[in-house]
Amino acid sequence: MKQCVKIGExxxxxxxxxxxxxxxxxxxKIIPVEGSDKVNGEEQKTFGEILHEIIISKELSSLKEKQHNQTHGFIGLNDLHCVQGCYPPDFLNAWDNFNWKKGSENDRPDFFEKDQFFIILEFEFGGVDLENSNGTLMSLLVAKSILHQVTVALAVAEQELQFEHRDLHWGNVLVKTTKQKKGSFLLNGAAHSLETKGVLVRIxxxxxxxxxxxxxxVSCDISKDEELFMGQGDYQFDIYRLMRQENGNNWSNYHPHTNVLWLHYLCSKLLSMKYRGSGGRGAKDMREELTRFYDNVLQYSSATEALRNCPMFQ
Ligand SMILES: Nc1ncnc2c1ncn2[C@@H]1O[C@H](COP(=O)(O)OP(=O)(O)OP(=O)(O)O)[C@@H](O)[C@H]1O
Ligand SMILES: [Mg+2]
Structure with a gap:
């Protein structure tokens, strides 16, 4: 396996x-399935439990080819494998390097038996997540484009698939640099474009x-996952409780306002991040514009409504 590097967990x-x-x-993305060994303190998922993530990855990846509702904002799924055996040495080396450099919260994956199954999702490389981009992004102008691109992707997926992400914290938004000045999308058959400001977003x-x-x-019943709703210390953890308040702990029904809750959270993160450039004369205006977005976005019922009506996106 060429240049195998651990990039996340x-x-x-x-x-x-x-x-x-x-x-x-x-x-x-390598996920052990069906085995009896606990991994990182949790029971392994079954094939059935992982199917949900596979189906959704495939549907969202396909949105880049659709004729009516089209977006490139979700990570491309190239291929899917099911393999059996223990972790290969190249991957354990890569795991150790990550552990030395950044530290890992996971168990070293060296304890699997020869009959262990893994699902491997092969995705396009989407860049660096926002949590790890803190201090490297150029300016709030870029932050605004990121928020715009996320809103577009969510809106297109709402229209095509009645989609709610439900876990859009800053580790789940990737950015990579691009020379492309404009990004295009289709919303209910109408073509639109947005300014990339030099970055492409992948959810x-x-x-x-x-x-x-x-x-x-296709949904995940988290109604009995008590730990998920007990988190403290970051607005992210409030969002799980706010989503539950809105859907009355029924996770199969469609409540696109949960996407708006995550946009509100992402805006607060983007406002709190450090930027490389001082931002120049426009920086103050941009901070005010993003702050206005933060103050107003929760009134919209969905990402689609936010995209259509927020002054920042007009
Ligand atoms: N396609 C990708 N390109 C670049 N980096 C990625 C990609 N997919 C994942 N990563 C990195 O790996 C990290 C973990 O991936 P992901 O969020 O999919 O898994 P997870 O958090 O383990 O999911 P789960 O919630 O199912 O446990 C991400 O935060 C990101 O840094
Ligand atoms: Mg994640």
């Missing part, structure tokens, strides 16, 4: 970057997400 997954057969950089991590395909609802 969560309770259920380890994420590595590598180069695929075509020479493109890709991200591999990831659908482990709590919800959508509908032909009247079939």
């Amino acid at each position: 969560g309770t259920f997954g380890e994420v590595f970057s590598t180069t695929n057969a075509s020479g493109d950089t890709v991200a591999l 990831i991590d659908y482990s709590l997400s919800r959508l509908e395909i032909d009247d079939l609802t």
Whole structure:
């Protein structure tokens, strides 16, 4: 495996970057399934439990090819593998390097038996998540484009799939630099464009997400996940409780206002981040504009409504 580098982790997954057969950089999200060993203190997911994330990844990735509602704002899913065996040495080396440099909260994945199954989701490499971009983004002008791109992606997915992300914290928004000046999208058949300000956004991590395909609802029942609703110390943890208040702890129904709650949270994060450039004369105006967005966005019933009506996006 060429240039295998660990780039991220969560309770259920380890994420590595590598180069695929075509020479493109890709991200591999590796999730142990069906085994009896606990991983990072949790039971492994079953094939059935992981299916939800696979279906949603595929649907959102396909939005870049749709003729009516189109967006490039969700991470591209290239391929899907199911493999059996223990963790290969190259991946353990990459895991150790990450652990030395950044520290890991996960167990070293060296204890799996030869019959362990893993699901590997092969994604496009989407860049660096916002949490790890703090201090590297150029300006609040870029922050505004990021918020615009996230709103567009959510709006398009609402219209096409009755989509709610439900876990859009700053570790799940990726940004990469681009020379492309404009980004295009289709909303209910109408073509629009936005200014990239030199960055492209990719939304990831659908482990709590919800959508509908032909009247079939795909969702994750978190109604009994007490830990998820007990977090303190960051606005992120309030959002889980606010979502529950809005849907009465029924996680199959469609409440697109949850997307607006995450836009509100993301705006607060973008306002609190450090930027490389001083921002020049426009910086104060931009801070005021984003603050107005923060003060007003919660009144909209969905990302679609926010996109259509927020003065910042007109
Ligand atoms: N396609 C990608 N390109 C670049 N980096 C990625 C990509 N996918 C994931 N990452 C990195 O890996 C981290 C963890 O990935 P992800 O959020 O999908 O998994 P997770 O948090 O383990 O999910 P779960 O909530 O299912 O446990 C991300 O925060 C990000 O830094
Ligand atoms: Mg995540």
